[in-house]
Every structure is written in structure tokens, then in C-alpha cells.
Amino acid sequence: MTALTTALRDPSATLPRRVSPRATVSQTLTLAWRATMKMRRNFEQMFDVTIQPLLFTAMFAGIFGGAISGSVSDYLPIIIPGLVGQTVMTACVATGVQLREDMDKGVFDRFKVLPIARIAPLAGPMVADMLRYLIAGTLTFLTGMVIGYRPGGGVFGVVAAILFGVFAGWSLAWIFTWFGTIGRTAQGVQATSLMIMFPLTFISNAFVPTETMPSWLRAFAEVNPVSHVISALRDLANDGQVTADLGWAVLGLAVIIAIFAPLSVRSFNRKM
Amino acid sequence: MDETIPAVRAEGLVKTFGELRAVDRVDLEVRRGQVFGVLGPNGAGKTTMLKILATLLTIDEGRAEVFGHDVRREPHVVRQLLGVTGQYASVDENLTATENLMLFARLQAVDRQTARRTAATLLEQFDLSQAANKPISAFSGGMRRRLDLAASLITRPPLIFLDEPTTGLDPRTRGQMWETIRELVANGCTVLLTTQYLDEADQLADRIAVIDHGRKVAEGTSDELKSSIGRSTLTLNLVERSEIPSAAEVAHRLVGEPPTLTPEARRLTVPLQRSDQAVDVLVTLRDHGIAIESVNVQKPSLDEVFLALTGHDTHEDDAGGRAGDGADSTTDSTSHLEIVR
Ligand SMILES: Nc1ncnc2c1ncn2[C@@H]1O[C@H](COP(=O)(O)OP(=O)(O)O)[C@@H](O)[C@H]1O
Ligand SMILES: [Mg+2]
Numbered sequence: 001m002t003a004l005t006t007a008l009r010d011p012s013a014t015l016p017r018r019v020s021p022r023a024t025v026s027q028t029l030t031l032a033w034r035a036t037m038k039m040r041r042n043f044e045q046m047f048d049v050t051i052q053p054l055l056f057t058a059m060f061a062g063i064f065g066g067a068i069s070g071s072v073s074d075y076l077p078i079i080i081p082g083l084v085g086q087t088v089m090t091a092c093v094a095t096g097v098q099l100r101e102d103m104d105k106g107v108f109d110r111f112k113v114l115p116i117a118r119i120a121p122l123a124g125p126m127v128a129d130m131l132r133y134l135i136a137g138t139l140t141f142l143t144g145m146v147i148g149y150r151p152g153g154g155v156f157g158v159v160a161a162i163l164f165g166v167f168a169g170w171s172l173a174w175i176f177t178w179f180g181t182i183g184r185t186a187q188g189v190q191a192t193s194l195m196i197m198f199p200l201t202f203i204s205n206a207f208v209p210t211e212t213m214p215s216w217l218r219a220f221a222e223v224n225p226v227s228h229v230i231s232a233l234r235d236l237a238n239d240g241q242v243t244a245d246l247g248w249a250v251l252g253l254a255v256i257i258a259i260f261a262p263l264s265v266r267s268f269n270r271k272m
Numbered sequence: 273m274d275e276t277i278p279a280v281r282a283e284g285l286v287k288t289f290g291e292l293r294a295v296d297r298v299d300l301e302v303r304r305g306q307v308f309g310v311l312g313p314n315g316a317g318k319t320t321m322l323k324i325l326a327t328l329l330t331i332d333e334g335r336a337e338v339f340g341h342d343v344r345r346e347p348h349v350v351r352q353l354l355g356v357t358g359q360y361a362s363v364d365e366n367l368t369a370t371e372n373l374m375l376f377a378r379l380q381a382v383d384r385q386t387a388r389r390t391a392a393t394l395l396e397q398f399d400l401s402q403a404a405n406k407p408i409s410a411f412s413g414g415m416r417r418r419l420d421l422a423a424s425l426i427t428r429p430p431l432i433f434l435d436e437p438t439t440g441l442d443p444r445t446r447g448q449m450w451e452t453i454r455e456l457v458a459n460g461c462t463v464l465l466t467t468q469y470l471d472e473a474d475q476l477a478d479r480i481a482v483i484d485h486g487r488k489v490a491e492g493t494s495d496e497l498k499s500s501i502g503r504s505t506l507t508l509n510l511v512e513r514s515e516i517p518s519a520a521e522v523a524h525r526l527v528g529e530p531p532t533l534t535p536e537a538r539r540l541t542v543p544l545q546r547s548d549q550a551v552d553v554l555v556t557l558r559d560h561g562i563a564i565e566s567v568n569v570q571k572p573s574l575d576e577v578f579l580a581l582t583g584h585d586t587h588e589d590d591a592g593g594r595a596g597d598g599a600d601s602t603t604d605s606t607s608h609l610e611i612v613r
Contacts, residue, residue, distance in 0.1 A: 007428065008428050008429070008430040008459070008460050008461060009352070009353065009427060009428050009429055009430055010430070011279070011304075011339040011353050011430045011431070012275075012339075015348075015349045015352045015353070016348065016349075016352075017346055017348055017349055018348050019348065023381065026381070027379050030375065030378045030379050031379070033375075034364065034366075034367070034375055037366060037367060037371065038366040041366050041407070042366065105364075105365065106358075106360055106361055106362040106363065106365075107362055107363055107364040107365070108362075109328075109358055109360075109362040110356075110362035110363070110376065110423065111379075112328055113326050113327070113328060113351060113354065113356045114351060114376065114379055114380065115348055115351035115352040115380065116379050116380070120379075
């Protein structure tokens, strides 16, 4: 009985009129915890960052290796960072799709009536998904090393590349998060996201040198932020170097955040 | 702040969806400590009204306050004073019962220890201790509802909104829910609930507003409404057809109105001012040595209430509106008192 007999919250007390920044952070972290519990209980939702990197890394290295660089071992320093970019992109798509699915669930109705920051239910899963990008990046590098990749950047270079990959994933995820907030169904969000994800990933320097592309594709590939992200990943992992590409990549990602974060937040708030 | 400020006050509330005025100029005042029932058929606008008051939908016209705080201007304050349990359970399917309660408590800055303790007590209170660490996907409808209500109570808000709290529940679970609601009120909580059942409003609510097509068509205490909208009747089947005239005379004298006679069925139907008059009629008939075969007291049904208040019945534009509430066989507002010799 005690639960119902403890004192009621006093309606006459002075209550805060808005959520403080500190409370917003704490609510976001609580909702990130919720998202990680969900990951643990629905492990099939993690296939894109666990099984897929293993399969794709072995497969792509074998298929493209001989054709492009003459030998698989020459190709590994090119393709492994490329695959890190690609798996992180795939994981980003899932961020948007899962947000859409989540928003249709009953528990979202409760989030709406709780006195919490309106942004927290969006920010929580986005923070938790950084864990997915981390797993995807790490597993791709590890698989690469198992099949013979020897990153010249050493431990520092690889760790830096993985962390940069996580940041890139989080930034790019805003695009797909926006789709998640405007789409009407999870399937629709998935379809739209793939339509964007494939050109961004494949019309880049991820798997083949851009010089081999027709000029109009090359023009796109060279301004594609994903290309710069992948170049930066290569420079970090293979040479342990911070190059201009990292700067361009960060700039490109910042532009993406500047465009898609406000769009997402606005359309999400409309639904909250 | 003034203690006399009502828990909820709404004036001229309007919500439109395209052409449809789902809530149409509704005024409402819920005093502190009251159970206020909003009674209306499916599609009347009950959920929409609650959602407006709970800051979930914007107000098109009019204004609303919760404990004196404007719903439009101070939504965050309003949310801190409210617990809402919707028509459909809003808990996380991926978490266990305990984790759900912990989540909602932690989101509202309850420290971990207190959250854990309160969660355990609430689960016990709601008869869910056994299932505390089971995933919600294994829960029955009734268990979900109870967990949902527990989730609304975890920070002890002084005002609770319950949207059709017992629709779809079996009679036993419904009884438990009623008990819980009474306990809440006994502890000082104010409750605003919606229902499709006159019976439920009658059992729980101090004051009832009847709404239809978004409009409030009547408001009052249960007794006030009942006397204004319809009356109970007592149907008697006699053993001897020949005793009908004398029985009719007795009944007429007691209730002040002539009963309707159906001699071929040895039946008379007595209009009642109050339900307890039924007993007077029965006792007096026995004193006169008139043998009764069966007795049936019928309260006005929701359909009759609506017919009386709105001139149309509850199902008119909503074919089988209550069909979805399959588990309810006891909810038609007829109470039977059968005495068979
Ligand atoms: N989001 C919405 N968009 C359009 N119409 C709606 C929406 N929500 C409710 N309605 C309509 O408003 C009316 C009132 O609905 P509701 O408040 O759910 O009724 P109740 O809860 O009394 O059954 C219904 O006719 C319903 O179809
Ligand atoms: Mg409803």
C-alpha cells in the first residue's frame, strides 16, 4: 500500500517551466540505456553491425581485390577503410528506420506526456547507436586483419579511424533520422533511405578509385562527403596521418548536421 | 496558490480535425479530490478531450488550465502534475515490468534507489510481483493495463487521467481497477476518467459529464443525471393472472404512477422513482398475499440515456461501436434481480 499512500506531488509548489540542459542530458542518457536494452534483446537487429561486416569484408576483398589492385593484399588497405564507411552507412539507415518503428509504439505516447525534454526520445537512440557504429567499425578492421590487412597507422591510427568512423556515422545518421521523422511507415523510410544510401556509398572512392569512373560520376564522387570520410579513414589507419581530407570530411559532416539536425528536430517535435 | 483552484478547468474547448469538430465548445471544471467521469459513446470526443488537457494535442479554441497552469503556455508544468493512462497501454515491449517502471522514474529524476523501491511496491500493489522480471510481451491485457497505471503513478502526480480504464477487461479485472481508482482518490488524488458505461460512471464518479458528437449534453451527479434521463423499472411476473388488478393497485399507490400491464404474460411493469422502491413494492405485495413468479429491476441503460439526452441512440453512426470490447458481457447497464419460485 505504501506506494499509493506516499505524499502526492504538491500542485501548489513552484515547478520549473522548462527542462534544464542538465536534465535533458540525463534524460537522453536514460533513453540511450533503453535503446541498448532493446539492442540486447533483439539481437537480429544487430546483424547489420556484426554478421554483415564479417561477411562483406571477406567477400568484397575477394571479389574486387584481384580485379582492381591485382592482388587481394594490395587491395586491403583500400577496401577495409572503404568497408568501414559502408557498414557505418548501413547502420545509419537502421537508425532512421528504427526511430520510425519506435515512434509507432505505445511507449512513445507515454514519453509525450512525461515532463521530459522533447528532444530526448530522439537523441537517446542516436547516442546509443554510436555503439553500433563502434561495433561495425571495430569488427570490419578486425576481419580485415584476420584476412591479412596490416594497417600502417598502428594501434593509434586504427583507434583514431574507428572513433572518426563513429563520429561520421552519427553525423550521417541525421539524414536518415530526418527520413525517419517524416516517413509514414518504417518500410517507406527503409526504401527512401536505401535510395540515398546506395549512391552516397557506391558513387564514392569506397571500393574503386574515382579515376575509373565516367566524368559525371567522378564529379559527384569527388564532392561526396563520404569520399572524404573514407580518404580520411585510410590516411588515419594506413599512415597514422591527419590529412586535409579529414578537414574536408569534418566540414562536409558539419554541413550535413547543420541541415538535417534542425529539420529532424523540427519534424520530430511536431510529432511529440 | 489558492486551494480552491480546481484541478482542471476548461472553457469553450474546441478541437477540429478537418471538417469534424471532435470537441465542440466544452466547459469543464474538476474539483480537487473529485472523480470526474466523462461519459459518451465511441467517437464522442472523449480521448481527444483528454489529449488536449494532457498537452498531447493543440487547442484550436478556448482555454484549459490544470491546477491554474495554462495548458498552452505552461505544458511542462502541466506534465509534472499529471499521470495519464491511455486507452492503449503505453509501456515498452522490450523491457520487463520493473525496467519499465525504472525507466519512467529515472526519466523524471527519481534517484535509482527510490525508483527501485517504488517500482517494487507498485508492482506488489498491482498484483504484478510475480511478473516483475518478465518481458511485457508475455503480459495479458489486464496486466498491461495495471502496469500502465502503475507507470502513471510512479511520481505520485496529484491528477490522473484515465481513458476508458476498463474497456476490454474481464469483470474481475474491472472490479480490481475500480478498487484501485477508489484507493487513489482516498489518498487525495483527483481523477478524470472517461467511459462508455453508465454503470462505471455511476460506480466511480462524483460528477459526470455526458458528451456526444464533441458536445457536452449534460452534467451532474449520478443521481441527478439518472432522474433527469430515465428511470428504473420493476417488472413483475405473477403466479395468478387474476391478481393483476390488485397488484397494479398496490404498485400505483406506492410509486404514485400506474404500472403498465401485460395480462397475457401475467406481467406488470412498474416505473420507479428510486430503485429502493422495488423493495417496498415486493414487501407490500407479499403482505397482500400476492404470489410472484419472477422479478426484474432494470436501470436506465446507456442507450436510453443517450436517447433521452440527444434524441439518437449510441450506435446510430457507429455500427457495432462496442463490438471491439468483446470481454465485456457484464457491462450492459442492466442489473438483474431474479427471484424464481
Ligand atoms: N487524429 C485524428 N484525425 C482525424 N480525426 C480524428 C483524430 N482523432 C480522433 N478523430 C475523430 O474525432 C472523433 C472523436 O474521437 P475520440 O476523441 O477518439 O472519441 P472517443 O475517445 O470518445 O471514442 C472521432 O470521430 C474520431 O474519428
Ligand atoms: Mg477514446
